[in-house]
Amino acid sequence: MSLQSMADHEVHEEETFDPDDWTALTQLAHRMVEDMMNHLTTVRERPAWQPLPDDVKARFIQPLPLEPRNREHVYQEFCRDILPYLRGNTHPRFWAWVEGTGTPFGVLAEMLAATLNSNVSFGEQAPVYVELQVLDWCKQMLGYAAEASGLLVSGGAEANLVGLAVARNAKANFDVAHDGLRMASQPLTLYGSTETHSVLQKAVELLGLGSNSLRKIPVDGDYRIDLKILRRTIAEDRERGERPFCVIGNAGTVNTGAIDDLAALADVAREEDLWFHIDGALGALAALAPKLRPLLKGMERADSLAFDLHKWMSVPYEAGCILIKNATQHHRTFSTSGAYIAHVQRGVAGGPIWFSEYGVQLSRSFKALKVWMMLKEQGIEKFARLIQQNVDQAKYLAALIEARPELELLAPVSLNVVCFRFISEALSESELNELNEEILMRLHEGGIAIPSYTMLQGRYAIRVAIVNHRSRRADFDRLVEEVINHARVVQRERDLDKP
Ligand SMILES: Cc1ncc(COP(=O)(O)O)c(C=O)c1O
Numbered sequence: 001m002s003l004q005s006m007a008d009h010e011v012h013e014e015e016t017f018d019p020d021d022w023t024a025l026t027q028l029a030h031r032m033v034e035d036m037m038n039h040l041t042t043v044r045e046r047p048a049w050q051p052l053p054d055d056v057k058a059r060f061i062q063p064l065p066l067e068p069r070n071r072e073h074v075y076q077e078f079c080r081d082i083l084p085y086l087r088g089n090t091h092p093r094f095w096a097w098v099e100g101t102g103t104p105f106g107v108l109a110e111m112l113a114a115t116l117n118s119n120v121s122f123g124e125q126a127p128v129y130v131e132l133q134v135l136d137w138c139k140q141m142l143g144y145a146a147e148a149s150g151l152l153v154s155g156g157a158e159a160n161l162v163g164l165a166v167a168r169n170a171k172a173n174f175d176v177a178h179d180g181l182r183m184a185s186q187p188l189t190l191y192g193s194t195e196t197h198s199v200l201q202k203a204v205e206l207l208g209l210g211s212n213s214l215r216k217i218p219v220d221g222d223y224r225i226d227l228k229i230l231r232r233t234i235a236e237d238r239e240r241g242e243r244p245f246c247v248i249g250n251a252g253t254v255n256t257g258a259i260d261d262l263a264a265l266a267d268v269a270r271e272e273d274l275w276f277h278i279d280g281a282l283g284a285l286a287a288l289a290p291k292l293r294p295l296l297k298g299m300e301r302a303d304s305l306a307f308d309l310h311k312w313m314s315v316p317y318e319a320g321c322i323l324i325k326n327a328t329q330h331h332r333t334f335s336t337s338g339a340y341i342a343h344v345q346r347g348v349a350g351g352p353i354w355f356s357e358y359g360v361q362l363s364r365s366f367k368a369l370k371v372w373m374m375l376k377e378q379g380i381e382k383f384a385r386l387i388q389q390n391v392d393q394a395k396y397l398a399a400l401i402e403a404r405p406e407l408e409l410l411a412p413v414s415l416n417v418v419c420f421r422f423i424s425e426a427l428s429e430s431e432l433n434e435l436n437e438e439i440l441m442r443l444h445e446g447g448i449a450i451p452s453y454t455m456l457q458g459r460y461a462i463r464v465a466i467v468n469h470r471s472r473r474a475d476f477d478r479l480v481e482e483v484i485n486h487a488r489v490v491q492r493e494r495d496l497d498k499p
Contacts, residue, residue: 019071028071033108039083040090040104043470047447049088056081088450092470093479096452098254098282098311101468105377106316109370118366122341124351131355131368137375138321142280142287142307143300149327151358152309152367155320156281157199159306162322162334162359164190164203164246166304167275170329171245177333181208189237190274191215192248193225195255197279200248222412223258225250227268234272246275251296251307252283255454257394257417257465259283263298280307281320282465283415288384292391295414309371312387312416312467319367322359334358390416390466397464397476406484410461419454419461422487433460439486449479 019025059081089099118127135150153159167190169176174183181188188209192200194216204214215237217230234244249265250258262278269276278284278299284307286292287299299305303326309319324330335357344350356362375383398413401420410419421436440462443449451464462483464476 048091048093048450052085093449093475095464096450098465100310100314102316109373113366113369120364121356122354127366134368134371148323148325149330150323153320154318156308159320159322161203163277163304163306166333167246169333186243189213189242190246195253197254223256225260249278251280256411257415266298266301275303277304278302285312289388400480410456416466418464436460442486
């Protein structure tokens, strides 16, 4: 372009996303922090959940914004349409699925991480060293091998996917990464109990193994994998010409919190030359509490250990972790090359590790910061006490249930999950299922408490999974009373409806 044509070229004022008025934005930021801290300090005063009104839902179906809106207005929309309509997992009476509560300091750590906007894929930058530090702490927390490699990931689902990917590649007797599963001379099979979480099946499907290759082994009366049937199934598969390559242990099943006999599974894995993977998303962190640690004996023998930090550690979403004992196998499974990401020794692209070569993501957020800050803020002993507190609360709730003839425990309480139901001799099993579902819906819709549900041996269970640092014993007293009161109300309504 000649100088003349450059001069002729229309020059627009150059733009940025930064505000014109930093002072006004800073004032808004202060108010947001105050509002959010206030939101957390008053959480108990609000309903545990409330449905979204139709007019609010309608406001989520709007044209793409073309012109700028006032920031104040955008924030008011957030306060009006988003803030009140959440799933409820910061509330003291939220015990559904397995959802962490988060912490106020975690909120601030998230803000700091967003400010830095770090991409923690690699590089000579502090965030990489923070993640390495956090991974080392995770190993220490769980008594896992110091030489293991690891990665912070989005959660349990991804952690299990990474673990099983390494297991598959390490134990197949051919180069899966290069040749693909079409080169398998024998079908690969793996084993886990019927209580194994569905994310592992999803991982098996994504890894091209087919859900059929995941043998679902029955459980005993305590919902732990039946070791005899496991051994028999492995032997039968070998006879049929299949290639068993991995056994999955559950450190806390999603339904009942059952912990498989991990030491026995480690023995099976050694004898059968299998990879031993543990899904500890729900319960691995119980190892922090001295009284609970013995339940997890054998966990340290796993070849790969998946667990969550956004559940029992209360780290704000998302944060999970995978640890792999054989760092070389881990790296081999996920490392690929490209001139644009070639390793160098100097400058910004130096640094001690390329995390992007240990998992699915290339670009990665600075998840490690919130874990690092929360561990420093609270100290590990506090986490251990809170985990023990939740298990004690589960036992307390179980005792309340056992003391009431109208209620029935549906599974042993080994950790932090309590499954129970209202019972009445006058009702059939299917009527009891319907009644208990109705009770649960009324607890939710009344904003009283948020347990979730499952089916155990054909019975509808009200399921309370406690990873909540805000719950108090009085919350469980109230739950029991509310379940019984709602059951009576529903029964009365149904009696009145009868002709
Ligand atoms: C036992 C178990 N495994 C895996 C998962 C999946 O974890 P995430 O939801 O963090 O992906 C869960 C989730 O509740 C779980 O309870």
